Amino acid sequence: MTTDRQDGRLDGRPEAPGQSFRYAVNVMPKPGILDPQGRAVEQSLPHLGVEDVGLVRVGRRVELSVAAADEAGARATVDRLAAELLSNPLIETYAIELLGAVAPLEAVR
Amino acid sequence: MTRIGVVVFPGSNCDRDTLHALELAGAEALPLWHEVADLGGVAAVILPGGFAYGDYLRAGVIARFSPVMRSVAAFARDGGLVLGICNGFQVLAEAGLVPGALLRNRGLRFLGRDVLITPERLDTAFTRSVPDRHPLRMPIAHGEGCYYADEATLTRLETEGHVLFRYAQPDGRPAWTGDDDANPNGSLRGIAGVLNEAGNVAGLMPHPERASEAILGSDDGMLLIRSLVESAAERVAAGGPVAVAAG
Numbered sequence: 001m002t003t004d005r006q007d008g009r010l011d012g013r014p015e016a017p018g019q020s021f022r023y024a025v026n027v028m029p030k031p032g033i034l035d036p037q038g039r040a041v042e043q044s045l046p047h048l049g050v051e052d053v054g055l056v057r058v059g060r061r062v063e064l065s066v067a068a069a070d071e072a073g074a075r076a077t078v079d080r081l082a083a084e085l086l087s088n089p090l091i092e093t094y095a096i097e098l099l100g101a102v103a104p105l106e107a108v109r
Numbered sequence: 110m111t112r113i114g115v116v117v118f119p120g121s122n123c124d125r126d127t128l129h130a131l132e133l134a135g136a137e138a139l140p141l142w143h144e145v146a147d148l149g150g151v152a153a154v155i156l157p158g159g160f161a162y163g164d165y166l167r168a169g170v171i172a173r174f175s176p177v178m179r180s181v182a183a184f185a186r187d188g189g190l191v192l193g194i195c196n197g198f199q200v201l202a203e204a205g206l207v208p209g210a211l212l213r214n215r216g217l218r219f220l221g222r223d224v225l226i227t228p229e230r231l232d233t234a235f236t237r238s239v240p241d242r243h244p245l246r247m248p249i250a251h252g253e254g255c256y257y258a259d260e261a262t263l264t265r266l267e268t269e270g271h272v273l274f275r276y277a278q279p280d281g282r283p284a285w286t287g288d289d290d291a292n293p294n295g296s297l298r299g300i301a302g303v304l305n306e307a308g309n310v311a312g313l314m315p316h317p318e319r320a321s322e323a324i325l326g327s328d329d330g331m332l333l334i335r336s337l338v339e340s341a342a343e344r345v346a347a348g349g350p351v352a353v354a355a356g
Contacts, residue, residue, distance in 0.1 A: 033212070033257065034212065034215065034255070034257075034295070036212075036213050036214070036215055036216070036217045037213065037217065040217055085166070085170065085174070086166070088167060088170070088203065088210055090209070090210045090257070090258070090259075091210045091212065091257060
């Protein structure tokens with residue numbers, strides 16, 4: 001990778017533009033884990049006149065892009081991040097969703 | 110003089126109180142900056158309260174990956190004494206150095222008030238100076254303090270004696286989940302503090318350092334601070350383990 005402007009490239013742009021893949025990681029409290037946020041949302045529903053909604057669970061969605069040669073490599077990185085950082089396996093589950101192949105990572109920064 | 114380290118993360122806010130309490134207990138108290146892996150030859154480490162790295166993502170998780178925590182984890186694996194208070198407990202749980210997790214308080218609110226806790230054991234490195242199992246008064250100040258572990262883990266903690274503190278009624282009876290006055294965050298089985306399997310790492314949500322002088326309204330917490338200092342001094346006298354930098 002070069003950041004040399006003399007050859008006309010933008011700072012931080014890879015020499016051989018690779019591919020990057022954009023993912024969403026959806027993190028949810030495990031079934032059976034008390035979810036006080038979901039319960040608070042649920043308890044607010046009558047104030048909106050909504051009676052026919054229940055089982056509200058509040059989770060977290062993280063979107064990220066990974067530069068990699070192929071999708072399998074990118075997914076392996078996301079899987080590791082999701083398991084070690086983005087979720088706590090004791091209390092949460094996660095699901096990885098591919099949003100698509102996008103421009104090289106450096107170009108979208 | 111026994112040297113004890115207090116880790117300072119960006120967002121720690123009880124580090125100075127903890128250093129002060131350690132000095133009152135006769136220790137040499139050393140702040141340990143989160144970006145520095147060298148633990149400075151300390152005989153014990155405290156992870157203090159606060160909001161390390163803003164508590165972003167989950168309380169404690171980002172702190173877990175800091176350079177100092179790699180050294181603390183290695184120190185703990187070697188048998189070194191580590192105490193996590195409040196946010197420090199959350200960091201230990203995220204790092205897997207103590208069992209379980211700290212969930213959002215059942216009532217969703219941040220809680221800043223005194224609680225009573227009873228020590229389940231008086232023979233640990235963290236409770237040896239506590240004279241009996243009468244309730245100890247100290248403050249809590251947290252939004253995510255609801256102790257959670259799965260049923261099998263909870264039962265194992267109890268049968269193996271790794272529950273260190275429980276929230277308590279004034280008469281010392283345990284405060285179970287649903288007793289919102291005495292166990293205000295809803296911790297399962299009333300657990301306020303736990304030990305790891307080897308007994309050298311402990312975490313608790315209440316703040317002993319904020320109850321370490323009579324002028325603060327309670328000095329019950331000093332019993333825990335003093336326990337740690339005495340245990341650390343004994344270990345130094347016996348030849349270690351004393352922390353070094355991670356390789």
